Amino acid sequence: MTETIELKRVGDGNLRAQVYQQIRLTIQHGDLAPGQKLVDVDIAAQLGISRMPVRDALMQLVHEGYLVGTTRGFTLPTLTATDVADIFEVRRLLEPRAAAHAARTLGAADLKTLAAALREAEAAAAAGDADRFFQANSAFRNCWLGAVENERLSQTIARFADHVLVVRLRTLSHQPTQAVVVAGMRAIYEAFVKRDAVAAYDRMTHFIQNAEERFMKLSPPAQHSSGEGESMSQRGKS
Amino acid sequence: MTETIELKRVGDGNLRAQVYQQIRLTIQHGDLAPGQKLVDVDIAAQLGISRMPVRDALMQLVHEGYLVGTTRGFTLPTLTATDVADIFEVRRLLEPRAAAHAARTLGAADLKTLAAALREAEAAAAAGDADRFFQANSAFRNCWLGAVENERLSQTIARFADHVLVVRLRTLSHQPTQAVVVAGMRAIYEAFVKRDAVAAYDRMTHFIQNAEERFMKLSPPAQHSSGEGESMSQRGKS
DNA sequence: CGAGCCAAAACAGTATACACTATAAACTTA
DNA sequence: TAAGTTTATAGTGTATACTGTTTTGGCTCG
Numbered sequence: 001m002t003e004t005i006e007l008k009r010v011g012d013g014n015l016r017a018q019v020y021q022q023i024r025l026t027i028q029h030g031d032l033a034p035g036q037k038l039v040d041v042d043i044a045a046q047l048g049i050s051r052m053p054v055r056d057a058l059m060q061l062v063h064e065g066y067l068v069g070t071t072r073g074f075t076l077p078t079l080t081a082t083d084v085a086d087i088f089e090v091r092r093l094l095e096p097r098a099a100a101h102a103a104r105t106l107g108a109a110d111l112k113t114l115a116a117a118l119r120e121a122e123a124a125a126a127a128g129d130a131d132r133f134f135q136a137n138s139a140f141r142n143c144w145l146g147a148v149e150n151e152r153l154s155q156t157i158a159r160f161a162d163h164v165l166v167v168r169l170r171t172l173s174h175q176p177t178q179a180v181v182v183a184g185m186r187a188i189y190e191a192f193v194k195r196d197a198v199a200a201y202d203r204m205t206h207f208i209q210n211a212e213e214r215f216m217k218l219s220p221p222a223q224h225s226s227g228e229g230e231s232m233s234q235r236g237k238s
Numbered sequence: 239m240t241e242t243i244e245l246k247r248v249g250d251g252n253l254r255a256q257v258y259q260q261i262r263l264t265i266q267h268g269d270l271a272p273g274q275k276l277v278d279v280d281i282a283a284q285l286g287i288s289r290m291p292v293r294d295a296l297m298q299l300v301h302e303g304y305l306v307g308t309t310r311g312f313t314l315p316t317l318t319a320t321d322v323a324d325i326f327e328v329r330r331l332l333e334p335r336a337a338a339h340a341a342r343t344l345g346a347a348d349l350k351t352l353a354a355a356l357r358e359a360e361a362a363a364a365a366g367d368a369d370r371f372f373q374a375n376s377a378f379r380n381c382w383l384g385a386v387e388n389e390r391l392s393q394t395i396a397r398f399a400d401h402v403l404v405v406r407l408r409t410l411s412h413q414p415t416q417a418v419v420v421a422g423m424r425a426i427y428e429a430f431v432k433r434d435a436v437a438a439y440d441r442m443t444h445f446i447q448n449a450e451e452r453f454m455k456l457s458p459p460a461q462h463s464s465g466e467g468e469s470m471s472q473r474g475k476s
Numbered sequence: 477c478g479a480g481c482c483a484a485a486a487c488a489g490t491a492t493a494c495a496c497t498a499t500a501a502a503c504t505t506a
Numbered sequence: 507t508a509a510g511t512t513t514a515t516a517g518t519g520t521a522t523a524c525t526g527t528t529t530t531g532g533c534t535c536g
Binding site (some may be wrong): 307309311 | 516517518519
Binding site (some may be wrong): 039040041051055069071072073 | 486487488489
Protein backbone atom coordinates (compact mmCIF):
# COMPACT_ATOMS: atom_id res chain seq x y z
CA MET A 1 0.00 0.00 0.00
CA THR A 2 2.37 2.65 1.25
CA GLU A 3 5.16 1.53 -1.05
CA THR A 4 4.06 -0.37 -4.12
CA ILE A 5 6.73 -2.86 -5.11
CA GLU A 6 7.30 -3.10 -8.81
CA LEU A 7 6.37 -6.48 -10.20
CA LYS A 8 6.69 -7.71 -13.72
CA ARG A 9 5.52 -10.94 -15.20
CA VAL A 10 8.23 -13.39 -16.16
CA GLY A 11 7.48 -15.58 -19.16
CA ASP A 12 7.07 -19.15 -18.02
CA GLY A 13 3.65 -20.40 -19.00
CA ASN A 14 1.38 -20.72 -16.03
CA LEU A 15 0.30 -17.44 -14.46
CA ARG A 16 0.59 -18.89 -11.00
CA ALA A 17 4.19 -19.93 -11.66
CA GLN A 18 5.03 -16.54 -13.10
CA VAL A 19 3.68 -14.69 -10.11
CA TYR A 20 5.33 -17.17 -7.76
CA GLN A 21 8.73 -16.70 -9.35
CA GLN A 22 8.38 -12.96 -9.37
CA ILE A 23 7.43 -12.64 -5.74
CA ARG A 24 10.08 -15.10 -4.67
CA LEU A 25 12.78 -13.20 -6.50
CA THR A 26 11.54 -10.02 -4.90
CA ILE A 27 11.80 -11.59 -1.48
CA GLN A 28 15.22 -13.10 -2.12
CA HIS A 29 16.55 -9.83 -3.39
CA GLY A 30 15.45 -8.14 -0.21
CA ASP A 31 13.20 -5.63 -1.95
CA LEU A 32 10.57 -6.17 0.67
CA ALA A 33 10.28 -4.10 3.81
CA PRO A 34 10.05 -6.22 6.96
CA GLY A 35 6.55 -5.09 7.82
CA GLN A 36 5.31 -4.88 4.24
CA LYS A 37 1.92 -6.37 3.61
CA LEU A 38 1.43 -8.36 0.44
CA VAL A 39 -2.19 -8.19 -0.58
CA ASP A 40 -3.38 -10.43 -3.33
CA VAL A 41 -5.85 -8.02 -4.86
CA ASP A 42 -3.26 -5.25 -5.02
CA ILE A 43 -0.67 -7.42 -6.72
CA ALA A 44 -3.32 -8.75 -9.08
CA ALA A 45 -4.31 -5.22 -10.04
CA GLN A 46 -0.66 -4.28 -10.53
CA LEU A 47 -0.13 -7.23 -12.84
CA GLY A 48 -3.43 -6.82 -14.62
CA ILE A 49 -4.64 -10.31 -13.76
CA SER A 50 -7.19 -11.72 -11.37
CA ARG A 51 -6.70 -12.52 -7.71
CA MET A 52 -6.64 -16.27 -8.05
CA PRO A 53 -3.19 -16.95 -9.53
CA VAL A 54 -1.72 -14.41 -7.13
CA ARG A 55 -3.48 -16.02 -4.23
CA ASP A 56 -2.21 -19.44 -5.27
CA ALA A 57 1.34 -18.15 -5.54
CA LEU A 58 1.15 -16.46 -2.14
CA MET A 59 -0.20 -19.59 -0.50
CA GLN A 60 2.57 -21.64 -2.02
CA LEU A 61 5.12 -19.20 -0.66
CA VAL A 62 3.47 -19.41 2.74
CA HIS A 63 3.66 -23.14 2.62
CA GLU A 64 7.33 -23.03 1.73
CA GLY A 65 8.04 -20.71 4.61
CA TYR A 66 8.89 -17.62 2.62
CA LEU A 67 5.87 -15.77 3.93
CA VAL A 68 3.42 -15.99 6.76
CA GLY A 69 -0.28 -15.67 6.12
CA THR A 70 -1.86 -13.56 8.80
CA THR A 71 -5.54 -12.85 8.94
CA ARG A 72 -4.76 -9.55 7.29
CA GLY A 73 -2.51 -9.96 4.31
CA PHE A 74 0.70 -11.85 3.82
CA THR A 75 3.97 -10.64 5.23
CA LEU A 76 7.58 -11.66 5.80
CA PRO A 77 8.16 -13.95 8.75
CA THR A 78 10.18 -12.58 11.63
CA LEU A 79 12.57 -15.36 12.51
CA THR A 80 13.36 -15.77 16.16
CA ALA A 81 16.75 -16.94 17.38
CA THR A 82 15.21 -20.38 17.85
CA ASP A 83 13.97 -20.42 14.28
CA VAL A 84 17.40 -19.57 12.97
CA ALA A 85 19.03 -22.19 15.16
CA ASP A 86 16.58 -24.80 13.90
CA ILE A 87 17.24 -23.95 10.29
CA PHE A 88 20.98 -24.03 10.78
CA GLU A 89 20.75 -27.41 12.43
CA VAL A 90 19.06 -28.85 9.35
CA ARG A 91 21.55 -27.16 7.09
CA ARG A 92 24.42 -28.60 9.09
CA LEU A 93 22.98 -32.03 8.50
CA LEU A 94 22.38 -31.68 4.79
CA GLU A 95 24.84 -29.32 3.17
CA PRO A 96 28.14 -31.06 3.93
CA ARG A 97 26.85 -34.22 2.32
CA ALA A 98 25.56 -32.28 -0.66
CA ALA A 99 28.92 -30.55 -1.02
CA ALA A 100 30.62 -33.93 -1.05
CA HIS A 101 28.31 -34.97 -3.85
CA ALA A 102 29.04 -31.82 -5.77
CA ALA A 103 32.78 -32.42 -5.49
CA ARG A 104 32.25 -35.53 -7.56
CA THR A 105 29.79 -34.22 -10.11
CA LEU A 106 30.81 -30.64 -10.81
CA GLY A 107 31.79 -30.12 -14.43
CA ALA A 108 34.51 -27.90 -15.81
CA ALA A 109 32.00 -25.24 -16.80
CA ASP A 110 30.59 -25.26 -13.30
CA LEU A 111 34.03 -24.74 -11.81
CA LYS A 112 34.52 -21.76 -14.06
CA THR A 113 31.20 -20.33 -12.88
CA LEU A 114 32.18 -20.89 -9.28
CA ALA A 115 35.52 -19.20 -9.82
CA ALA A 116 33.79 -16.20 -11.36
CA ALA A 117 31.31 -15.99 -8.50
CA LEU A 118 34.15 -16.22 -6.02
CA ARG A 119 36.06 -13.40 -7.70
CA GLU A 120 32.89 -11.34 -7.81
CA ALA A 121 32.32 -11.89 -4.12
CA GLU A 122 35.88 -10.85 -3.32
CA ALA A 123 35.56 -7.73 -5.44
CA ALA A 124 32.23 -6.86 -3.83
CA ALA A 125 33.67 -7.41 -0.36
CA ALA A 126 36.61 -5.18 -1.18
CA ALA A 127 34.29 -2.51 -2.53
CA GLY A 128 31.95 -2.88 0.41
CA ASP A 129 29.03 -3.48 -1.92
CA ALA A 130 26.69 -5.63 0.15
CA ASP A 131 24.21 -6.12 -2.65
CA ARG A 132 26.75 -7.39 -5.15
CA PHE A 133 28.26 -9.57 -2.46
CA PHE A 134 24.86 -11.05 -1.77
CA GLN A 135 24.29 -11.79 -5.43
CA ALA A 136 27.68 -13.42 -5.88
CA ASN A 137 27.03 -15.53 -2.84
CA SER A 138 23.74 -16.75 -4.26
CA ALA A 139 25.31 -17.50 -7.63
CA PHE A 140 28.01 -19.56 -5.97
CA ARG A 141 25.56 -21.57 -3.97
CA ASN A 142 23.12 -22.11 -6.81
CA CYS A 143 25.91 -23.37 -9.00
CA TRP A 144 27.27 -26.14 -6.82
CA LEU A 145 23.82 -26.99 -5.59
CA GLY A 146 22.71 -27.47 -9.16
CA ALA A 147 25.38 -30.12 -9.63
CA VAL A 148 24.05 -32.24 -6.78
CA GLU A 149 22.33 -35.16 -8.38
CA ASN A 150 19.88 -35.77 -5.56
CA GLU A 151 17.17 -33.29 -6.47
CA ARG A 152 15.26 -33.60 -3.24
CA LEU A 153 18.38 -32.96 -1.25
CA SER A 154 19.33 -29.86 -3.19
CA GLN A 155 15.82 -28.46 -3.19
CA THR A 156 15.47 -28.91 0.53
CA ILE A 157 18.78 -27.18 1.11
CA ALA A 158 17.89 -24.33 -1.21
CA ARG A 159 14.66 -23.70 0.62
CA PHE A 160 16.15 -23.64 4.10
CA ALA A 161 19.09 -21.57 3.00
CA ASP A 162 16.75 -19.04 1.45
CA HIS A 163 14.86 -18.69 4.69
CA VAL A 164 17.84 -17.49 6.63
CA LEU A 165 19.23 -15.65 3.67
CA VAL A 166 16.34 -13.25 3.80
CA VAL A 167 17.31 -12.23 7.29
CA ARG A 168 21.01 -12.63 6.65
CA LEU A 169 21.04 -9.69 4.29
CA ARG A 170 21.67 -7.55 7.34
CA THR A 171 24.66 -9.45 8.67
CA LEU A 172 26.09 -9.78 5.19
CA SER A 173 26.71 -6.04 5.10
CA HIS A 174 29.15 -6.45 7.95
CA GLN A 175 32.71 -6.16 6.66
CA PRO A 176 34.43 -8.79 8.87
CA THR A 177 31.60 -11.21 8.15
CA GLN A 178 32.13 -10.73 4.45
CA ALA A 179 35.79 -11.59 4.90
CA VAL A 180 34.91 -14.76 6.78
CA VAL A 181 32.38 -15.77 4.16
CA VAL A 182 34.79 -15.19 1.30
CA ALA A 183 37.42 -17.28 3.04
CA GLY A 184 34.91 -20.07 3.47
CA MET A 185 33.85 -19.90 -0.16
CA ARG A 186 37.45 -20.07 -1.28
CA ALA A 187 38.15 -23.08 0.90
CA ILE A 188 35.12 -24.89 -0.48
CA TYR A 189 35.98 -23.90 -4.02
CA GLU A 190 39.44 -25.32 -3.67
CA ALA A 191 38.05 -28.57 -2.40
CA PHE A 192 35.78 -28.67 -5.44
CA VAL A 193 38.68 -28.02 -7.81
CA LYS A 194 40.63 -30.88 -6.26
CA ARG A 195 37.47 -33.01 -6.42
CA ASP A 196 38.12 -33.83 -2.81
CA ALA A 197 34.75 -34.92 -1.41
CA VAL A 198 36.05 -35.28 2.13
CA ALA A 199 37.55 -31.82 2.15
CA ALA A 200 34.36 -30.39 0.67
CA TYR A 201 32.39 -32.06 3.42
CA ASP A 202 34.59 -30.77 6.19
CA ARG A 203 34.89 -27.27 4.86
CA MET A 204 31.19 -26.94 4.30
CA THR A 205 30.61 -28.04 7.87
CA HIS A 206 33.03 -25.43 9.06
CA PHE A 207 31.51 -22.80 6.80
CA ILE A 208 28.02 -23.29 8.13
CA GLN A 209 29.16 -23.29 11.72
CA ASN A 210 30.91 -20.02 11.05
CA ALA A 211 27.88 -18.55 9.36
CA GLU A 212 25.67 -19.46 12.27
CA GLU A 213 28.06 -18.02 14.82
CA ARG A 214 28.35 -14.81 12.86
CA PHE A 215 24.65 -14.57 12.53
CA MET A 216 23.94 -15.17 16.17
CA LYS A 217 26.54 -12.67 17.22
CA LEU A 218 25.36 -9.91 14.95
CA SER A 219 21.65 -10.47 14.68
CA PRO A 220 19.46 -7.77 16.15
CA PRO A 221 18.11 -10.29 18.59
CA ALA A 222 14.40 -10.80 18.20
CA GLN A 223 14.77 -13.19 21.10
CA HIS A 224 12.98 -16.42 21.71
CA SER A 225 9.31 -16.76 20.87
CA SER A 226 8.03 -13.97 23.05
CA GLY A 227 4.42 -13.04 22.54
CA GLU A 228 5.34 -10.25 20.19
CA GLY A 229 7.14 -11.74 17.23
CA GLU A 230 4.73 -13.82 15.27
CA SER A 231 7.44 -16.30 14.34
CA MET A 232 6.37 -19.12 12.04
CA SER A 233 2.85 -20.18 12.76
CA GLN A 234 2.35 -22.92 10.22
CA ARG A 235 -1.28 -23.62 9.74
CA GLY A 236 -3.02 -26.88 9.05
CA LYS A 237 -0.10 -29.23 9.29
CA SER A 238 0.02 -32.68 10.78
CA MET B 239 -14.36 -42.36 -11.68
CA THR B 240 -14.45 -46.12 -11.71
CA GLU B 241 -14.10 -46.43 -7.98
CA THR B 242 -15.18 -43.41 -6.00
CA ILE B 243 -13.17 -43.16 -2.81
CA GLU B 244 -15.21 -42.26 0.22
CA LEU B 245 -14.25 -38.90 1.60
CA LYS B 246 -15.62 -37.18 4.66
CA ARG B 247 -14.90 -33.71 5.92
CA VAL B 248 -12.85 -33.46 9.09
CA GLY B 249 -13.67 -30.51 11.30
CA ASP B 250 -10.68 -28.21 11.41
CA GLY B 251 -11.48 -24.75 10.16
CA ASN B 252 -11.16 -23.73 6.57
CA LEU B 253 -12.29 -26.04 3.87
CA ARG B 254 -8.92 -26.24 2.17
CA ALA B 255 -7.27 -27.66 5.30
CA GLN B 256 -10.07 -30.15 5.81
CA VAL B 257 -9.85 -31.45 2.29
CA TYR B 258 -6.08 -31.51 2.47
CA GLN B 259 -6.08 -33.58 5.63
CA GLN B 260 -8.68 -35.93 4.28
CA ILE B 261 -6.91 -36.64 1.03
CA ARG B 262 -3.56 -37.00 2.74
CA LEU B 263 -4.93 -39.52 5.18
CA THR B 264 -6.47 -41.39 2.29
CA ILE B 265 -3.12 -41.50 0.54
CA GLN B 266 -1.22 -42.51 3.66
CA HIS B 267 -3.67 -45.25 4.39
CA GLY B 268 -3.12 -46.65 0.95
CA ASP B 269 -6.75 -46.39 -0.05
CA LEU B 270 -5.74 -45.09 -3.40
CA ALA B 271 -5.18 -47.30 -6.40
CA PRO B 272 -1.85 -46.65 -8.12
CA GLY B 273 -3.42 -45.42 -11.31
CA GLN B 274 -6.36 -43.70 -9.67
CA LYS B 275 -7.17 -40.25 -10.99
CA LEU B 276 -8.06 -37.57 -8.47
CA VAL B 277 -10.25 -35.00 -10.13
CA ASP B 278 -11.04 -31.84 -8.29
CA VAL B 279 -14.56 -31.43 -9.56
CA ASP B 280 -15.46 -35.00 -8.60
CA ILE B 281 -14.14 -34.65 -5.07
CA ALA B 282 -15.85 -31.31 -4.75
CA ALA B 283 -19.16 -32.82 -5.77
CA GLN B 284 -18.65 -35.67 -3.35
CA LEU B 285 -18.02 -33.29 -0.49
CA GLY B 286 -20.73 -30.90 -1.52
CA ILE B 287 -18.38 -27.95 -1.85
CA SER B 288 -16.91 -26.00 -4.73
CA ARG B 289 -13.82 -26.87 -6.73
CA MET B 290 -11.56 -24.21 -5.32
CA PRO B 291 -10.73 -25.57 -1.86
CA VAL B 292 -10.23 -29.01 -3.37
CA ARG B 293 -8.01 -27.60 -6.03
CA ASP B 294 -5.93 -25.76 -3.44
CA ALA B 295 -5.57 -28.90 -1.38
CA LEU B 296 -4.54 -30.97 -4.38
CA MET B 297 -1.98 -28.42 -5.47
CA GLN B 298 -0.53 -28.35 -1.98
CA LEU B 299 -0.23 -32.11 -2.03
CA VAL B 300 1.46 -31.93 -5.42
CA HIS B 301 3.90 -29.42 -4.08
CA GLU B 302 4.68 -31.62 -1.10
CA GLY B 303 5.30 -34.56 -3.39
CA TYR B 304 2.33 -36.67 -2.38
CA LEU B 305 0.78 -36.39 -5.82
CA VAL B 306 1.79 -35.47 -9.32
CA GLY B 307 -0.33 -33.14 -11.38
CA THR B 308 -0.67 -34.32 -14.91
CA THR B 309 -2.61 -32.50 -17.54
CA ARG B 310 -5.38 -34.96 -16.94
CA GLY B 311 -6.11 -35.15 -13.25
CA PHE B 312 -3.90 -35.71 -10.25
CA THR B 313 -2.46 -39.11 -9.50
CA LEU B 314 0.00 -40.92 -7.27
CA PRO B 315 3.65 -40.56 -8.27
CA THR B 316 5.43 -43.69 -9.39
CA LEU B 317 8.73 -43.57 -7.59
CA THR B 318 11.70 -44.94 -9.47
CA ALA B 319 14.56 -46.71 -7.75
CA THR B 320 16.53 -43.48 -8.01
CA ASP B 321 13.74 -41.54 -6.34
CA VAL B 322 13.65 -43.97 -3.46
CA ALA B 323 17.42 -43.89 -3.09
CA ASP B 324 17.37 -40.10 -3.02
CA ILE B 325 14.70 -40.01 -0.35
CA PHE B 326 16.50 -42.53 1.78
CA GLU B 327 19.70 -40.56 1.52
CA VAL B 328 17.99 -37.50 2.98
CA ARG B 329 16.36 -39.60 5.67
CA ARG B 330 19.71 -41.10 6.61
CA LEU B 331 21.02 -37.59 7.12
CA LEU B 332 18.13 -36.30 9.18
CA GLU B 333 16.48 -39.03 11.19
CA PRO B 334 19.36 -40.23 13.36
CA ARG B 335 19.87 -36.71 14.61
CA ALA B 336 16.16 -36.28 15.23
CA ALA B 337 16.08 -39.55 17.15
CA ALA B 338 18.93 -38.31 19.30
CA HIS B 339 16.89 -35.22 20.06
CA ALA B 340 13.85 -37.28 20.89
CA ALA B 341 15.85 -39.39 23.33
CA ARG B 342 16.34 -36.24 25.37
CA THR B 343 12.88 -34.76 25.12
CA LEU B 344 10.48 -37.68 25.17
CA GLY B 345 8.11 -37.54 28.13
CA ALA B 346 6.81 -40.44 30.20
CA ALA B 347 3.46 -40.33 28.40
CA ASP B 348 5.24 -40.48 25.07
CA LEU B 349 7.18 -43.54 26.14
CA LYS B 350 3.93 -45.23 27.10
CA THR B 351 2.52 -44.43 23.68
CA LEU B 352 5.62 -45.80 22.02
CA ALA B 353 5.44 -48.98 24.06
CA ALA B 354 1.81 -49.43 23.06
CA ALA B 355 2.61 -48.86 19.40
CA LEU B 356 5.46 -51.32 19.62
CA ARG B 357 3.26 -54.01 21.18
CA GLU B 358 0.63 -53.33 18.56
CA ALA B 359 3.19 -53.73 15.80
CA GLU B 360 4.39 -57.00 17.26
CA ALA B 361 0.85 -58.30 17.53
CA ALA B 362 0.06 -57.24 13.99
CA ALA B 363 3.22 -58.87 12.70
CA ALA B 364 2.37 -62.08 14.52
CA ALA B 365 -1.16 -61.99 13.12
CA GLY B 366 0.12 -61.14 9.66
CA ASP B 367 -2.16 -58.11 9.55
CA ALA B 368 -0.29 -55.75 7.24
CA ASP B 369 -2.74 -52.92 7.70
CA ARG B 370 -2.57 -52.90 11.49
CA PHE B 371 1.19 -53.21 11.28
CA PHE B 372 1.31 -50.22 9.03
CA GLN B 373 -0.83 -48.17 11.41
CA ALA B 374 1.25 -49.11 14.43
CA ASN B 375 4.37 -48.17 12.55
CA SER B 376 2.99 -44.74 11.74
CA ALA B 377 1.86 -44.20 15.34
CA PHE B 378 5.34 -45.06 16.59
CA ARG B 379 7.01 -42.68 14.22
CA ASN B 380 4.59 -39.84 14.75
CA CYS B 381 5.04 -40.10 18.48
CA TRP B 382 8.78 -39.75 18.70
CA LEU B 383 8.81 -37.30 15.85
CA GLY B 384 6.37 -35.13 17.74
CA ALA B 385 8.80 -34.89 20.62
CA VAL B 386 11.55 -33.44 18.44
CA GLU B 387 11.74 -29.79 19.32
CA ASN B 388 13.04 -28.66 15.96
CA GLU B 389 9.81 -28.31 14.05
CA ARG B 390 11.39 -27.87 10.66
CA LEU B 391 13.47 -30.95 11.12
CA SER B 392 10.56 -33.12 12.15
CA GLN B 393 8.29 -31.81 9.42
CA THR B 394 10.87 -32.42 6.75
CA ILE B 395 11.40 -35.94 8.00
CA ALA B 396 7.69 -36.63 8.14
CA ARG B 397 7.24 -35.55 4.58
CA PHE B 398 10.04 -37.63 3.12
CA ALA B 399 9.12 -40.65 5.17
CA ASP B 400 5.55 -40.39 3.94
CA HIS B 401 6.71 -40.38 0.36
CA VAL B 402 8.35 -43.75 0.58
CA LEU B 403 5.75 -45.04 2.98
CA VAL B 404 3.14 -44.80 0.28
CA VAL B 405 5.09 -47.22 -1.84
CA ARG B 406 6.37 -49.18 1.12
CA LEU B 407 2.92 -50.50 1.87
CA ARG B 408 3.76 -53.31 -0.48
CA THR B 409 7.01 -54.39 1.15
CA LEU B 410 5.50 -54.00 4.61
CA SER B 411 3.24 -56.95 3.93
CA HIS B 412 6.29 -59.15 3.68
CA GLN B 413 6.63 -61.29 6.81
CA PRO B 414 10.43 -61.29 7.22
CA THR B 415 10.47 -57.54 6.62
CA GLN B 416 7.95 -57.05 9.38
CA ALA B 417 10.21 -58.98 11.72
CA VAL B 418 13.17 -56.81 10.82
CA VAL B 419 11.16 -53.64 11.28
CA VAL B 420 9.83 -54.73 14.65
CA ALA B 421 13.34 -55.55 15.82
CA GLY B 422 14.49 -52.11 14.74
CA MET B 423 11.60 -50.42 16.50
CA ARG B 424 12.34 -52.29 19.69
CA ALA B 425 16.01 -51.33 19.57
CA ILE B 426 15.13 -47.68 19.10
CA TYR B 427 12.49 -47.83 21.79
CA GLU B 428 14.97 -49.20 24.27
CA ALA B 429 17.40 -46.42 23.47
CA PHE B 430 14.60 -43.95 24.11
CA VAL B 431 13.75 -45.54 27.44
CA LYS B 432 17.36 -45.31 28.53
CA ARG B 433 17.42 -41.74 27.23
CA ASP B 434 20.57 -42.69 25.39
CA ALA B 435 20.91 -40.20 22.57
CA VAL B 436 23.95 -41.88 21.08
CA ALA B 437 22.29 -45.27 20.96
CA ALA B 438 19.17 -43.73 19.47
CA TYR B 439 21.30 -42.11 16.79
CA ASP B 440 23.12 -45.32 15.93
CA ARG B 441 20.08 -47.54 15.98
CA MET B 442 18.08 -45.18 13.84
CA THR B 443 20.91 -45.13 11.33
CA HIS B 444 20.91 -48.90 11.30
CA PHE B 445 17.13 -49.01 11.05
CA ILE B 446 16.99 -46.80 8.00
CA GLN B 447 19.76 -48.67 6.26
CA ASN B 448 17.87 -51.88 6.85
CA ALA B 449 14.64 -50.37 5.59
CA GLU B 450 16.29 -49.20 2.42
CA GLU B 451 17.92 -52.55 1.77
CA ARG B 452 14.65 -54.37 2.33
CA PHE B 453 12.88 -52.00 0.06
CA MET B 454 15.38 -52.23 -2.74
CA LYS B 455 15.41 -56.00 -2.53
CA LEU B 456 11.67 -56.44 -2.59
CA SER B 457 10.47 -53.53 -4.65
CA PRO B 458 8.80 -54.36 -7.94
CA PRO B 459 11.52 -52.45 -9.64
CA ALA B 460 10.23 -49.61 -11.73
CA GLN B 461 13.82 -49.13 -12.74
CA HIS B 462 15.72 -45.93 -13.29
CA SER B 463 14.07 -43.00 -14.97
CA SER B 464 13.22 -44.63 -18.22
CA GLY B 465 10.97 -42.70 -20.53
CA GLU B 466 7.92 -44.55 -19.32
CA GLY B 467 7.51 -43.90 -15.63
CA GLU B 468 6.59 -40.29 -15.18
CA SER B 469 8.57 -40.12 -11.96
CA MET B 470 8.45 -36.80 -10.20
CA SER B 471 8.17 -34.02 -12.71
CA GLN B 472 7.88 -31.04 -10.45
CA ARG B 473 6.45 -28.11 -12.28
CA GLY B 474 7.41 -24.49 -11.90
CA LYS B 475 10.25 -24.86 -9.47
CA SER B 476 13.45 -22.86 -9.29
C1' DC C 477 -9.88 12.99 29.00
C1' DG C 478 -10.10 8.04 28.62
C1' DA C 479 -12.35 3.75 27.68
C1' DG C 480 -15.60 0.91 25.48
C1' DC C 481 -18.65 -0.02 21.81
C1' DC C 482 -20.38 0.21 17.16
C1' DA C 483 -19.83 0.66 12.33
C1' DA C 484 -17.41 0.47 8.16
C1' DA C 485 -13.75 -1.06 5.39
C1' DA C 486 -10.37 -4.30 4.05
C1' DC C 487 -9.12 -8.77 2.98
C1' DA C 488 -9.21 -13.81 2.90
C1' DG C 489 -12.30 -17.76 1.92
C1' DT C 490 -15.60 -19.77 -1.15
C1' DA C 491 -18.54 -20.34 -5.17
C1' DT C 492 -19.75 -20.26 -9.97
C1' DA C 493 -18.86 -19.52 -14.69
C1' DC C 494 -16.04 -19.43 -18.74
C1' DA C 495 -12.00 -20.36 -21.66
C1' DC C 496 -8.23 -23.02 -23.24
C1' DT C 497 -5.58 -27.19 -23.86
C1' DA C 498 -4.45 -31.82 -24.29
C1' DT C 499 -5.73 -36.51 -24.89
C1' DA C 500 -8.24 -40.09 -26.65
C1' DA C 501 -11.38 -42.08 -29.74
C1' DA C 502 -13.50 -42.48 -34.07
C1' DC C 503 -13.71 -41.97 -38.88
C1' DT C 504 -11.70 -41.60 -43.33
C1' DT C 505 -8.39 -42.54 -46.71
C1' DA C 506 -4.60 -44.90 -48.66
C1' DT D 507 -6.09 -53.03 -42.16
C1' DA D 508 -3.30 -49.45 -40.55
C1' DA D 509 -2.14 -44.78 -40.03
C1' DG D 510 -3.21 -40.05 -39.84
C1' DT D 511 -6.33 -36.45 -38.94
C1' DT D 512 -10.11 -34.36 -36.86
C1' DT D 513 -13.44 -33.76 -33.40
C1' DA D 514 -15.30 -34.22 -28.93
C1' DT D 515 -14.70 -34.46 -24.13
C1' DA D 516 -12.51 -34.18 -19.84
C1' DG D 517 -10.09 -31.38 -16.81
C1' DT D 518 -7.27 -27.62 -15.50
C1' DG D 519 -6.43 -22.39 -15.64
C1' DT D 520 -8.40 -17.95 -14.90
C1' DA D 521 -11.84 -14.52 -13.83
C1' DT D 522 -15.47 -12.36 -11.24
C1' DA D 523 -18.70 -12.07 -7.68
C1' DC D 524 -20.19 -12.74 -2.95
C1' DT D 525 -19.77 -13.73 1.97
C1' DG D 526 -17.85 -13.86 6.46
C1' DT D 527 -14.53 -12.22 9.68
C1' DT D 528 -11.30 -9.22 11.72
C1' DT D 529 -9.35 -4.90 12.48
C1' DT D 530 -9.38 -0.13 12.86
C1' DG D 531 -11.21 4.28 13.48
C1' DG D 532 -14.55 7.22 15.22
C1' DC D 533 -18.15 8.40 18.35
C1' DT D 534 -20.43 8.42 22.63
C1' DC D 535 -20.78 7.85 27.41
C1' DG D 536 -18.84 7.76 31.90
